[in-house]
Amino acid sequence: CxxxxxxxxxxxxxxxxxxxxxxxxxxxxxxxxxxxxxxxxxxxxxxxxxxxxxxxxxxxxxxxxxxxxxxxxxxxxxxxxxxxxxxxxxxxxxxxxxxxxxxxxxxxxxxxxxxxxxxxxxxxxxxxxxxxxxxxxxxxxxxxxxxxxxxxxxxxxxxxxxxxxxxxxxxxxxxxxxxxxxxxxxxxxxxxxxxxxxxxxxxxxxxxxxxxxxxxxxxxxxxxxxxxxxxxxxxxxxxxxxxxxxxxKESLSKRVCIFTGIQEEPVQLGRLLQEALQKLMEVDVLNWSENKESRCIQTISSGQYYNFVCINVNNFELSQEIVKLLELIENRKLSVLYPVVLTVVHLNNLETSSPCVQMEDFISIKELAKEANRKNILIFRLLLNYTQELDKVEESVKEAASIIDSLIKQRSPALIGHFLVV
Amino acid sequence: CxxxxxxxxxxxxxxxxxxxxxxxxxxxxxxxxxxxxxxxxxxxxxxxxxxxxxxxxxxxxxxxxxxxxxxxxxxxxxxxxxxxxxxxxxxxxxxxxxxxxxxxxxxxxxxxxxxxxxxxxxxxxxxxxxxxxxxxxxxxxxxxxxxxxxxxxxxxxxxxxxxxxxxxxxxxxxxxxxxxxxxxxxxxxxxxxxxxxxxxxxxxxxxxxxxxxxxxxxxxxxxxxxxxxxxxxxxxxxxxxxxxxxxxKESLSKRVCIFTGIQEEPVQLGRLLQEALQKLMEVDVLNWSENKESRCIQTISSGQYYNFVCINVNNFELSQEIVKLLELIENRKLSVLYPVVLTVVHLNNLETSSPCVQMEDFISIKELAKEANRKNILIFRLLLNYTQELDKVEESVKEAASIIDSLIKQRSPALIGHFLVV
Ligand SMILES: [Mg+2]
Ligand SMILES: [Mg+2]
Missing domain, CATH: 3.90.550.10 (Spore Coat Polysaccharide Biosynthesis Protein SpsA; Chain A)
Known part of the structure; x- marks a missing residue:
């Protein structure tokens, strides 16, 4: 089917x-x-x-x-x-x-x-x-x-x-x-x-x-x-x-679209994530930059995707792109027939960031996620820790891919807004 | 069925x-x-x-x-x-x-x-x-x-x-x-x-x-x-x-057994969690204290439960009781036929604890969880924040119950060892 x-x-x-x-x-x-x-x-x-x-x-x-x-x-x-x-x-x-x-x-x-x-x-x-x-x-x-x-x-x-x-x-x-x-x-x-x-x-x-x-x-x-x-x-x-x-659910889980920004880390990790996810479903990657925005909008509006991954660098707030993506999903009525899954991946460089996470960062987007859920958009969050050690990054990305795969396949509203740490 | x-x-x-x-x-x-x-x-x-x-x-x-x-x-x-x-x-x-x-x-x-x-x-x-x-x-x-x-x-x-x-x-x-x-x-x-x-x-x-x-x-x-x-x-x-x-899965999700310690908070929160979970499945609560240990062991060994919740106060390590519970599940071969779900609820008093969580606490039990998963035991973790404000506690407990319910019903290995913050 x-x-x-x-x-x-x-x-x-x-x-x-x-x-x-x-x-x-x-x-x-x-x-x-x-x-x-x-x-x-x-x-x-x-x-x-x-x-x-x-x-x-x-x-x-x-x-x-x-x-x-x-x-x-x-x-x-x-x-x-x-x-x-x-x-x-x-x-x-x-x-x-x-x-x-x-x-x-x-x-x-x-x-x-x-x-x-x-x-x-x-x-x-x-x-x-x-x-x-x-x-x-x-x-x-x-x-x-x-x-x-x-x-x-x-x-x-x-x-x-x-x-x-x-x-x-x-x-x-x-x-x-x-x-x-x-x-x-x-x-x-x-x-x-x-x-x-x-x-x-x-x-x-x-x-x-x-x-x-x-x-x-x-x-x-x-x-x-x-x-x-x-x-x-x-x-x-x-x-x-x-x-x-x-x-x-199986049918909705066949494709995912990954949006990266233009900075080096998200682009690089987007590529690694693509490689890991490709073993599980069809994956497309798009850079969301100003000169490519219209292409991104076109892709979202095509109705071919019920799953999006956004790679975020602004720890731990939601970027402008994510806010725009949410608006687009809503305006194009993409979530009227089926729940849309949006996984936000926050990159966390362990070498430069604080070794601890503020409790408030864990609950900061819960209200937004609840609001989105009422519109049939499921927002999940991953915190992806990384260092310069390439082996470890690959390991983490593999785990992230397996979690994203599971969130997409299950489409469970119980975990919306939660921060899963990899 | x-x-x-x-x-x-x-x-x-x-x-x-x-x-x-x-x-x-x-x-x-x-x-x-x-x-x-x-x-x-x-x-x-x-x-x-x-x-x-x-x-x-x-x-x-x-x-x-x-x-x-x-x-x-x-x-x-x-x-x-x-x-x-x-x-x-x-x-x-x-x-x-x-x-x-x-x-x-x-x-x-x-x-x-x-x-x-x-x-x-x-x-x-x-x-x-x-x-x-x-x-x-x-x-x-x-x-x-x-x-x-x-x-x-x-x-x-x-x-x-x-x-x-x-x-x-x-x-x-x-x-x-x-x-x-x-x-x-x-x-x-x-x-x-x-x-x-x-x-x-x-x-x-x-x-x-x-x-x-x-x-x-x-x-x-x-x-x-x-x-x-x-x-x-x-x-x-x-x-x-x-x-x-x-x-x-539906059949395995009908009953859960909650273990509390004997301290005031876990007993009290265990009771609140029981009330919230009872709307979703059958719930039993047991105090795991020295003089009641044999009763707990008996309950676990009965084979009536495929789902356990342990309320933990030792932030963020696993208590002795949880280690014993894991051993029992394994020794009694409870997870041979079906995956057993063990959700560890860590209580976190926001008024006395640090407002930030060490990154290492998030990943500390991942290896243990992977090891348990090989024995068909799925360990999930909830961090339950609470204050003296009763309204807020009830709200949090309700959310915790809904997450536990979802973890039990889905039995997905992808989320083992993760910390879900409520
Ligand atoms: Mg006929
Ligand atoms: Mg026949």
Whole structure:
């Protein structure tokens, strides 16, 4: 899963596509009060991560998310807070199928809907709780649906499927090779799925297994089945939330940008730090000097980095560059979707500096760090002691790199503002 | 999943039970070179966690783990290193079914096996990559097998199951309510499953879906199917390793034991820390004084705690108690299975102490911490500043509690030996 690196595709489709995301589930299986689509993953509701995935796909025109009445307001707040500009919220109904049908109605002119959206040729249906679907997969189901009327992702069965008799004894096992698990996304030409729903009985709405089956039953369309990757899995249990969080953290930890000043020490130590960190992630180094400031601003604004390291020489205050960097992260809204990690490395020459640290220096930036944390920016601090002994410096830099790596991977607000001494 | 709290059951069975754990899988699906049962979860191979689960169940007499030839030595090393005294390693074969059969042969006298184990009445078969099975579930399948000849855990289907035609189009969807996913554990009377395997054809060995099916086909035994909890899931993908690690970390973070000395400040701050930490986990406080030392030793040795906090007054050296605690943790092998977290809280009265900290105090215990880390003990340090102002103390203690909570939950070796100032 490389969501952060996922380039904006160059794909073009000669037909229009929209998406409907049912998000009415109640989360009973989770054992939590909150339905799983609203559970937090890195302090953000899971559904917002799925919406981000869809909004990255430029050829999907509209996204309709269907939620239960009691979550309607919450959903609109989420959309506002995380800037999901292409998403419309529609009120669901009692069953999943009725909710999907309500979502489809938002595209049909003469339906009493809050918003009326342009009817697409193809509609993708996807679960709000499958956040990691990739553009490729969406593209494949959309084009196959345009061609065949219906398409859906499948996966090999993980377990053997058995039929039970009413007394809970084994009746027979299915031959695994002949069957597949039907997953999401699925896609349909709009008219096929809309017609299928128009003909649904109350029984279908209540017990009907899935859309592919309805398209077959009411429109005679046999869906094209496409092998999907394991990432399509559905966040169902608490452990799936753990997994989703780890996947995102791993993805956010792939790149770091180091800013050095122009003085000799920071430039030199920046280079050493780069060497040590390169074994752990991709590293870029930039000198933040007056004539290169616009390049730094450009790099920060690119949205490619969620991790920054600033090498500081003004013991132990924050340099002007760091203050500017914080402003930029905020203004460019880089931390709206994911927490941004900023590690400030203070250089301390043991040969020239005092051998003791004032207690107040340890707590001086705590308030600033708390304030930044409210904006989803995690500020950590490292005090890097060095002397002219090259061996020791390398040792220290290696330790610093391992700490920075850990701070980036864990993104834990508990340690913000703290001074870690190397 | 409450594995740490899982009391040693009082269950007694009037028949003998053994377990066979096939662990021959190649881990292709994982996308890693290491088969998943040997992947690390908190620096320990997943299979060792499953073995620990089985060894906690006192009514299971023998555990046979079946591994491929190339992992035979590795498996024996794992057994030695983590003290799996009731486990025997048996060499597997090319297919899963042949491997299970090899495992069963270890209980049959006239088979050419390295070790010969006593034939049990009932044998439980379980995947090495399903570490979180609980005693209850094992008990249910074992007793049902004794009664019916065969039993297995089932789960509701997460996805709709579809039959495809040869051109990858939907043939039909199964009615989800009529089918179940067959999971592990499964149990059989030894003679039933052994007889079934003796009659297996080469085709069965290669393509046979599962043991329940073989018991039905060759012995006419229709297995009793028992609803299992979601914890039975199979660690298959990298995300499952993330989930497993999070589940274990959560489980290890449920309790902490605080040791105070007998002086006024540590006792008082220990009480405040207890109050703050109690909102996050279960907390016990013990005074480590001469007349209570045996009680402290007893508490540590009980194996109920994987987290300790020591309140220290000897700025900034480690007290005798901490040195003793470290020795105890090592001697009682508490950190063999899981990393133990020891947070040392140094009290610093700002009104009487120096306003500055010597740099050397920051790095003084780093070597000790590195040494402890090699024994799987993570030592963290907090410097807790306090004055007579009660409000401020409470604020600081609250922050200290939140840091301790985070250090315990993350168990990250990167921060060992560091001084976090509150
Ligand atoms: Mg299986
Ligand atoms: Mg489904």
């Amino acid at each position: 490389n969501r952060m690196e996922q380039a904006i595709g160059n794909r073009r489709l000669d037909f229009s596509v929209a998406a409907v995301l049912p998000a009415g589930g109640s989360g009973e299986r989770m054992g939590t009060a909150t339905p799983k689509q609203f559970c937090q993953v890195l302090q953000r509701p899971l559904i917002s991560i799925t919406l981000e995935t869809f909004e990255r796909v430029h050829w999907i025109n509209d996204i309709v998310v269907v939620v239960s009445k009691q979550n309607f307001e919450l959903m609109n707040l989420i959309i506002k807070r995380y800037g999901h500009s292409r998403t419309t919220v529609v009120e669901g109904a009692l069953t999943r199928h009725q909710s999907i049908f309500n979502g489809l109605k938002a595209f049909v002119e003469n339906q009493p809907c809050i918003t009326w959206l342009q009817k697409p040729e193809v509609v993708i249906i996807h679960d709000a709780v499958r956040p990691f679907v990739e553009e490729d997969m969406l593209f494949h189901v959309a084009t196959a649906a345009k061609e065949c009327g219906a398409a859906g992702a499948i996966r090999p069965l993980v377990s053997t499927v058995v039929a039970t008799n009413p007394e809970s004894y084994l009746d027979h096992s299915l031959e695994r090779a002949k069957y597949r698990a039907s997953e999401m996304p699925q896609a349909f030409t709009f008219d096929v799925i809309y017609r299928a729903y128009q003909q649904c009985t109350d029984y279908d709405f209540e017990y009907g297994t899935e859309c592919l089956h309805l398209a077959l039953k009411y429109c005679g369309i046999s869906a094209r089945l496409i092998d999907g990757p394991p990432d399509l899995w559905k966040v169902t249990y608490k452990r799936d939330l753990y997994a989703a969080e780890s996947i995102i | 409450n594995r740490m709290e899982q009391a040693i059951g009082n269950r007694r069975l009037d028949f003998s039970v053994a377990a066979v754990l096939p662990a021959g899988g190649s881990g292709e699906r994982m996308g890693t070179a290491t088969p998943k049962q040997f992947c690390q979860v908190l620096q320990r191979p997943l299979i060792s966690i499953t073995l620990e689960t089985f060894e906690r169940v006192h009514w299971i007499n023998d555990i046979v783990v079946v591994v491929s030839k190339q992992n035979f030595e590795l498996m024996n090393l794992i057994i030695k290193r983590y003290g799996h005294s009731r486990t025997t390693v048996v060499e597997g074969a090319l297919t899963r079914h042949q491997s299970i059969f090899n495992g069963l042969k270890a209980f049959v006298e006239n088979q050419p096996c390295i070790t010969w184990l006593q034939k049990p009445e009932v044998v439980i078969i379980h995947d090495a990559v399903r570490p979180f099975v609980e005693e209850d579930m094992l008990f249910h399948v074992a007793t049902a097998a004794k009664e019916c000849g065969a039993a297995g855990a089932i789960r509701p289907l997460v996805s709709t199951v579809v039959a495809t035609n040869p051109e990858s189009y939907l043939d039909h969807s199964l009615e989800r309510a009529k089918y179940r996913a067959s999971e592990m554990p499964q149990a059989f009377t030894f003679d039933v499953i052994y007889r079934a395997y003796q009659q297996c054809t080469d085709y069965d060995f290669e393509y046979g879906t599962e043991c329940l099916h073989l018991a039905l086909k060759y012995c006419g035994i229709s297995a009793r199917l028992i609803d299992g909890p979601p914890d039975l899931w199979k660690v298959t993908y990298k995300r499952d390793l993330y989930a497993a690690e999070s589940i274990i």
